[in-house]
Amino acid sequence: MSTITWQSVQAEALRRIRSREWPPGGQIPHEADLAEELGCARATVNRALRDLAEAGLLERRRKAGTRVPLNPVRKATLDIPIIRQDIEARGLAYGYKLLSRNEAPAPPEILSQLSLKKSSQMIHILALHLADNHPFCLENRWVNPVAVPEITKTDLSTISANEWLVQNAAFSAGDFAFGALAAPAHIAKALDCATGAALFTVERTTWAGSLPITSVRLCYAPGYRMLAAI
Amino acid sequence: MSTITWQSVQAEALRRIRSREWPPGGQIPHEADLAEELGCARATVNRALRDLAEAGLLERRRKAGTRVPLNPVRKATLDIPIIRQDIEARGLAYGYKLLSRNEAPAPPEILSQLSLKKSSQMIHILALHLADNHPFCLENRWVNPVAVPEITKTDLSTISANEWLVQNAAFSAGDFAFGALAAPAHIAKALDCATGAALFTVERTTWAGSLPITSVRLCYAPGYRMLAAI
DNA sequence: CAGTGGTCTAGACCACGGT
DNA sequence: CCGTGGTCTAGACCACTGT
Numbered sequence: 001m002s003t004i005t006w007q008s009v010q011a012e013a014l015r016r017i018r019s020r021e022w023p024p025g026g027q028i029p030h031e032a033d034l035a036e037e038l039g040c041a042r043a044t045v046n047r048a049l050r051d052l053a054e055a056g057l058l059e060r061r062r063k064a065g066t067r068v069p070l071n072p073v074r075k076a077t078l079d080i081p082i083i084r085q086d087i088e089a090r091g092l093a094y095g096y097k098l099l100s101r102n103e104a105p106a107p108p109e110i111l112s113q114l115s116l117k118k119s120s121q122m123i124h125i126l127a128l129h130l131a132d133n134h135p136f137c138l139e140n141r142w143v144n145p146v147a148v149p150e151i152t153k154t155d156l157s158t159i160s161a162n163e164w165l166v167q168n169a170a171f172s173a174g175d176f177a178f179g180a181l182a183a184p185a186h187i188a189k190a191l192d193c194a195t196g197a198a199l200f201t202v203e204r205t206t207w208a209g210s211l212p213i214t215s216v217r218l219c220y221a222p223g224y225r226m227l228a229a230i
Numbered sequence: 231m232s233t234i235t236w237q238s239v240q241a242e243a244l245r246r247i248r249s250r251e252w253p254p255g256g257q258i259p260h261e262a263d264l265a266e267e268l269g270c271a272r273a274t275v276n277r278a279l280r281d282l283a284e285a286g287l288l289e290r291r292r293k294a295g296t297r298v299p300l301n302p303v304r305k306a307t308l309d310i311p312i313i314r315q316d317i318e319a320r321g322l323a324y325g326y327k328l329l330s331r332n333e334a335p336a337p338p339e340i341l342s343q344l345s346l347k348k349s350s351q352m353i354h355i356l357a358l359h360l361a362d363n364h365p366f367c368l369e370n371r372w373v374n375p376v377a378v379p380e381i382t383k384t385d386l387s388t389i390s391a392n393e394w395l396v397q398n399a400a401f402s403a404g405d406f407a408f409g410a411l412a413a414p415a416h417i418a419k420a421l422d423c424a425t426g427a428a429l430f431t432v433e434r435t436t437w438a439g440s441l442p443i444t445s446v447r448l449c450y451a452p453g454y455r456m457l458a459a460i
Numbered sequence: 461c462a463g464t465g466g467t468c469t470a471g472a473c474c475a476c477g478g479t
Numbered sequence: 480c481c482g483t484g485g486t487c488t489a490g491a492c493c494a495c496t497g498t
Contacts, residue, residue: 003467003469003492005468006468014400014402017400018400018438024397030482030484031483031484032483040468040469041468041469041470041471042470042484043467043469043470043486044468044469046484046485046486047468049484050484050485056309057400060483060484061476061477061478061483061484062475062478062483062484062485063476063477063478063481063482063484064477064482064483064484065482065484066483070397071311071312071315071393071396071397072396073309073311073315074309075307075308075309075310076307076308076310076404076406077305077306077307078305078306078308078406078458079286079304079305080303080304080305081301081303082301085301085303163301166301166302167254167300167301170247170248170287170302171460172244173459173460174304174306174459174460175457175458175459175460176457176458176459176460177455177456177458178408178430178456178457178458179430179453179455179456180410180411180428180429180430180431180450180454181428182412182428196412197412197428198410198411198412198427198428198429199428200408200409200410200430201410208248220410222410224409225409226408226409227405227406227408228308228405228406228407228408229404229406230310230401230404230405230406233473233474233486233487233488234487235486235487236486236487260464261464261465262464270487270488271487271488271490272465272488272489273467273486273487273488273489274487274488276465276466276467277486277487280465280466290464290465290466291464291465291495291496292463292464292465292494292497293463293464293465293495293497293498294463294496294497295463296464296465
């Protein structure tokens with residue numbers, strides 16, 4: 001016997017959205033009605049439609065029901081691997097070089113990114129990730145030693161801060177900003193590219209609850225592309 | 231009476247992961263055990279852990295059980311609004327200018343992105359999106375007329391292809407590539423920036439099932455940042 | 461083969477938020 | 480107020496996969 005799966009309900013819903021059987025801006029039947037029509041339990045319909053709502057293809061509100069948005073804001077997901085895995089997944093040999101590490105008061109922009117007020121000593125790390133011995137990514141990181149005191153005793157010349165933090169500071173939240181930067185001379189030198197070259201950059205701040213852990217800017221060598229999918 | 235919610239189960243699981251009560255690389259108890267321990271139904275545990283697995287914080291396999299990955303590959307989510315909404319959300323006035331539109335055989339790189347073999351006539355669109363009358367984003371798009379025949383009759387000087395497609399060609403899948411580009415002269419001219427300026431770029435290809443719809447490259451004016459969150 | 465997660469069901473209660 | 484989605488439950492069967 002074949003039971004209805006939530007995937008099949010979802011596929012049918014998608015079909016109706018695409019065929020405009022459920023027109024943009026319009027309301028769709030209640031869960032209970034759909035469940036009866038399709039011959040399954042309401043929970044199954046709920047699972048299917050909840051997923052579509054999370055993807056931005058439906059808007060659900062209690063009492064108001066479910067409707068097809070006029071301008072759906074689709075959600076894409078992107079994987080955030082540690083840099084070593086990113087490089088190895090491309091079939092390249094990973095290399096790593098710690099350029100500098102010291103303790104210093106964080107500059108104002110870092111403090112504001114971390115929502116810290118008083119300027120306290122933080123750990124500043126500059127490191128280079130290599131792929132097949134070519135510069136791949138320059139890591140410029142500030143770490144809050146209050147959040148991860150163990151890092152003060154860690155030898156970051158053999159393991160990157162990127163990797164150490166992933167393994168030792170499970171975080172709860174983070175935000176990202178992607179952009180482009182014309183390489184200033186010192187970055188161009190580190191990445192072995194021309195001054196002014198267009199670099200893809202990622203700025204990331206991570207938190208454990210309300211405690212800021214780290215803020216980092218990654219500058220990728222020219223040509224890097226970051227992939228995502230819907 | 232207070233019943234256990236899947237959110238509370240998820241929070242407890244997160245706590246155990248962070249506190250290393252469930253150590254990296256280690257296996258965690260079965261759903262049934264957890265359900266009994268926490269005093270809820272197995273379905274509730276399943277919902278909580280499934281979400282964590284989707285976020286990359288757990289790895290679940292039938293028979294093998296659930297474990298905490300050593301190098302979690304976290305997933306970030308990214309909103310993909312239409313460009314008009316992106317601009318208006320920044321409190322700026324949206325403007326739009328169609329630069330050119332014609333039918334032409336697609337170049338090989340576009341064909342390969344769309345997984346098409348024979349070179350057929352496609353619609354090529356070049357358009358500029360403006361924020362407060364300043365160039366914001368240059369849209370360079372190829373549309374497969376087989377997927378959306380109506381577009382041949384659409385006036386794309388009043389509505390952008392970006393917006394029209396979102397409203398008229400609900401897609402099922404898409405992939406993205408983000409990168410940086412040093413502005414060539416013709417792009418610099420359109421965006422009113424210096425030649426060689428570092429531009430953030432998005433390349434996107436979308437599909438309806440196995441039918442390719444469109445492939446687009448967006449070049450954003452210098453300074454643009456795209457935000458994401460975990 | 462057998463253990464584990466994946467899913468479905470039928471019913472119930474609850475929370476939110478239009479009216 | 481009361482309709483709608485959000486969630487929980489207890490039980491059942493199934494699908495995948497390690498041994």
